[in-house]
Amino acid sequence: MQFKRKEKGKKLKTGLITIFCFLVIVPVVWMLFVKFEGEKPTIEIDRLPTMVSARFEILGKVYDYKSGLKKIRVSLSRSGKETVLLDKIYDSPGWFQKGSALSDPINIPVNVSKNEFPDGKATLTFVVRDYSWRDWWNGNKTTIEKEIVFDTQPPQLTVLSSQHNVSQGGSGLVIYRLSEPCPKNGIMVGDEFFPGHAGYFPDKNIYLAFFAVPIDHTADKDLYATAVDPAGNSARSGFYHYLKKKMFRKDVLKISDTFLNAKLPEFQNIQGVDTAQSPVEQFVFINSELREQNNQTIFANGTKTENQLYWNGPFGRLPNSAPKANFADYRDYEYNGTIISNAVHMGIDLASTQHVEVPAANNGKIVFADYVGIYGNLVCIDHGFGLMSIYGHLNQITVQPGDLVSKNDIIGFSGTSGMAGGDHLHFGLFIDHVFVNPIEWWDASWIANNITKKIESVKAMAGN
Numbered sequence: 001m002q003f004k005r006k007e008k009g010k011k012l013k014t015g016l017i018t019i020f021c022f023l024v025i026v027p028v029v030w031m032l033f034v035k036f037e038g039e040k041p042t043i044e045i046d047r048l049p050t051m052v053s054a055r056f057e058i059l060g061k062v063y064d065y066k067s068g069l070k071k072i073r074v075s076l077s078r079s080g081k082e083t084v085l086l087d088k089i090y091d092s093p094g095w096f097q098k099g100s101a102l103s104d105p106i107n108i109p110v111n112v113s114k115n116e117f118p119d120g121k122a123t124l125t126f127v128v129r130d131y132s133w134r135d136w137w138n139g140n141k142t143t144i145e146k147e148i149v150f151d152t153q154p155p156q157l158t159v160l161s162s163q164h165n166v167s168q169g170g171s172g173l174v175i176y177r178l179s180e181p182c183p184k185n186g187i188m189v190g191d192e193f194f195p196g197h198a199g200y201f202p203d204k205n206i207y208l209a210f211f212a213v214p215i216d217h218t219a220d221k222d223l224y225a226t227a228v229d230p231a232g233n234s235a236r237s238g239f240y241h242y243l244k245k246k247m248f249r250k251d252v253l254k255i256s257d258t259f260l261n262a263k264l265p266e267f268q269n270i271q272g273v274d275t276a277q278s279p280v281e282q283f284v285f286i287n288s289e290l291r292e293q294n295n296q297t298i299f300a301n302g303t304k305t306e307n308q309l310y311w312n313g314p315f316g317r318l319p320n321s322a323p324k325a326n327f328a329d330y331r332d333y334e335y336n337g338t339i340i341s342n343a344v345h346m347g348i349d350l351a352s353t354q355h356v357e358v359p360a361a362n363n364g365k366i367v368f369a370d371y372v373g374i375y376g377n378l379v380c381i382d383h384g385f386g387l388m389s390i391y392g393h394l395n396q397i398t399v400q401p402g403d404l405v406s407k408n409d410i411i412g413f414s415g416t417s418g419m420a421g422g423d424h425l426h427f428g429l430f431i432d433h434v435f436v437n438p439i440e441w442w443d444a445s446w447i448a449n450n451i452t453k454k455i456e457s458v459k460a461m462a463g464n
């Protein structure tokens with residue numbers, strides 16, 4: 001009997017322990033690990049400039065996947081003064097559940113008055129709490145402080161060069177001084193932006209900006225210098241200029257079956273060329289869409305330019321050559337009496353004898369040497385400060401990217417690669433991303449009047 005009672009007591013004890021476990025230990029463990037979790041919420045700030053003007057934007061996100069977000073407070077303070085930019089409480093569906101928001105994007109447009117935050121340093125403070133029961137049910141807390149500098153003063157942009165006489169399709173140079181470094185500065189010509197570059201003058205605040213005047217630019221379109229400082233304040237300065245209008249030629253090019261049969265096979269492996277289409281349809285695609293893609297490939301080299309004036313004196317042209325097509329010729333392409341396509345020819349075609357040596361037009365650095373669709377085998381030379389020359393339809397290329405070349409160094413041999421009917425050189429010049437008329441750069445007096453004298457007068461003025 002006594003043994004049985006003992007047995008019964010043991011069972012009872014085990015039962016009680018089990019119940020105790022379920023009623024006390026499991027909830028305690030759950031509370032410790034789940035409700036008292038110690039993982040802090042995360043604040044990720046994606047966009048917050050260190051220099052700001054009165055208006056700026058804070059972008060980022062906050063998250064807490066264990067307990068959920070409880071609240072976020074973002075404030076801006078300076079010498080005891082505080083402005084609350086965001087104060088948000090996230091709800092919770094219940095005492096034993098996670099907060100209803102596990103993550104939330106931060107998107108705070110800030111617009112403070114100049115009186116409240118005059119120029120100088122200020123502190124941005126982000127405080128986020130979660131729904132953990134830690135810290136006496138206040139939750140885990142993450143605090144981030146960021147120092148920002150208010151700058152509401154626009155940069156000063158002073159144009160130093162004078163006499164800006166430009167032509168449609170031509171080039172121009174403006175030299176200006178900035179009062180502070182500006183990540184974006186240059187010349188706007190209508191909607192086109194041409195970046196300015198420091199590095200020519202010992203004074204690093206003086207910039208050279210070569211720009212192109214698109215062939216369709218007219219006097220009623222804006223032409224001005226612009227600069228935006230790190231805080232986003234911008235300055236704009238017009239400059240005296242005279243725009244000369246140009247008449248460009250119109251031409252009709254006849255496309256024959258012989259030409260199509262000879263040329264199209266070269267393009268059959270190029271992406272976008274559909275050999276199931278008729279030869280005329282393939283030609284129209286190559287002459288329009290592919291031409292545009294090829295131009296973009298060429299202009300992508302514009303960003304490789306170096307802040308060094310490699311060139312010196314007038315640019316050279318292919319010796320003993322006759323021009324076969326001019327810059328900005330408007331061409332209609334005619335097939336069996338019908339106009340099937342049109343394009344503007346943004347370079348000069350020069351023909352000499354077959355496979356003639358092609359010299360570099362001026363000193364520079366090779367930035368590109370490869371096959372580019374309609375241009376065939378093409379070399380691109382950087383002459384510095386955004387000015388580049390191209391040589392198309394080559395039969396053979398004899399230079400490589402990175403090579404430094406002097407004026408008249410041989411870069412390849414002429415040919416018919418790309419969309420060329422006969423052996424010729426397609427010579428082009430561009431500034432940043434717009435083709436310009438090479439005739440100006442072949443002309444010693446144009447260079448002297450529009451570039452060299454301008455640089456010399458600023459040198460004299462700046463005393464260096």
Ligand SMILES: [Zn+2]
Pocket residue numbers: 325345347348349425426427
């Ligand atoms: Zn050409």
